[in-house]
Amino acid sequence: MDWTALIEFDKQCLLMFNGSDSLFLDGLVKTLTTASTWITLYLAVFFIVLKNNDAMLKVLLVVACAALCTFLAGSLDDMFVKPNVARWRPTHDLQIGMLVDVVNNYRGGRFGFFSAHASNTFSIAIFLSLLIRSRMLTVALVAWSLVNCWTRVYLGVHFPGDILCGLLWGAIVGVFVWWLHRRLSKRLFAPVGYISNQYTATGYLIADVDMVISVMVMTLIYAIFRACFYLYV
Numbered sequence: 001m002d003w004t005a006l007i008e009f010d011k012q013c014l015l016m017f018n019g020s021d022s023l024f025l026d027g028l029v030k031t032l033t034t035a036s037t038w039i040t041l042y043l044a045v046f047f048i049v050l051k052n053n054d055a056m057l058k059v060l061l062v063v064a065c066a067a068l069c070t071f072l073a074g075s076l077d078d079m080f081v082k083p084n085v086a087r088w089r090p091t092h093d094l095q096i097g098m099l100v101d102v103v104n105n106y107r108g109g110r111f112g113f114f115s116a117h118a119s120n121t122f123s124i125a126i127f128l129s130l131l132i133r134s135r136m137l138t139v140a141l142v143a144w145s146l147v148n149c150w151t152r153v154y155l156g157v158h159f160p161g162d163i164l165c166g167l168l169w170g171a172i173v174g175v176f177v178w179w180l181h182r183r184l185s186k187r188l189f190a191p192v193g194y195i196s197n198q199y200t201a202t203g204y205l206i207a208d209v210d211m212v213i214s215v216m217v218m219t220l221i222y223a224i225f226r227a228c229f230y231l232y233v
Contacts, residue, residue, distance in 0.1 A: 028226075051208060124141070124174070
């Protein structure tokens with residue numbers, strides 16, 4: 001495989017999809033890529049986990065698994081992969097750095113392989129999708145992760161290759177942590193079957209799942225309104 005040609009293609013793809021002349025999009029992306037924007041989503045997910053599990057140990061197991069996702073998908077990346085691979089972010093790349101469109105002079109750290117935004121969000125999306133087993137929630141969570149990935153390319157802080165590798169690692173982590181959760185649950189708790197059409201196959205109330213999706217939609221609306229105000233700042 002010609003890695004030089006592949007890396008060059010990656011750079012050209014980045015320049016194709018990076019940035020725009022729209023202040024509205026700049027504001028929207030800055031809002032969507034900020035972790036604090038999604039605090040309400042995290043709280044909503046914690047709420048349905050708390051409400052739909054009949055033992056605190058079950059809740060703690062889910063929370064611990066979610067934390068394990070972020071550690072394996074993101075923290076290990078930041079601590080070991082990025083500094084050892086040492087691939088420059090687009091904004092710091094000596095070849096194309098001056099061509100990258102940046103927003104509010106945001107350039108990120110020096111190294112960007114692979115994207116922790118991609119791996120973190122996708123690992124959580126996969127874990128929760130397998131845990132809760134709602135088709136609509138799966139679509140919403142995967143879309144949430146992909147939107148976060150798009151913001152990183154738009155801002156020029158990750159190459160598309162960084163994103164793809166982050167998504168792949170995030171998927172592996174999400175499936176592994178779900179498998180671990182399933183094994184531990186079988187050892188610790190008696191199996192429960194749910195046949196009501198008001199619940200998912202794993203016992204989560206569908207109305208509560210719809211609430212999480214509603215929170216995601218409201219967060220997106222908030223980001224759009226904030227982007228409108230960004231035009232006048």
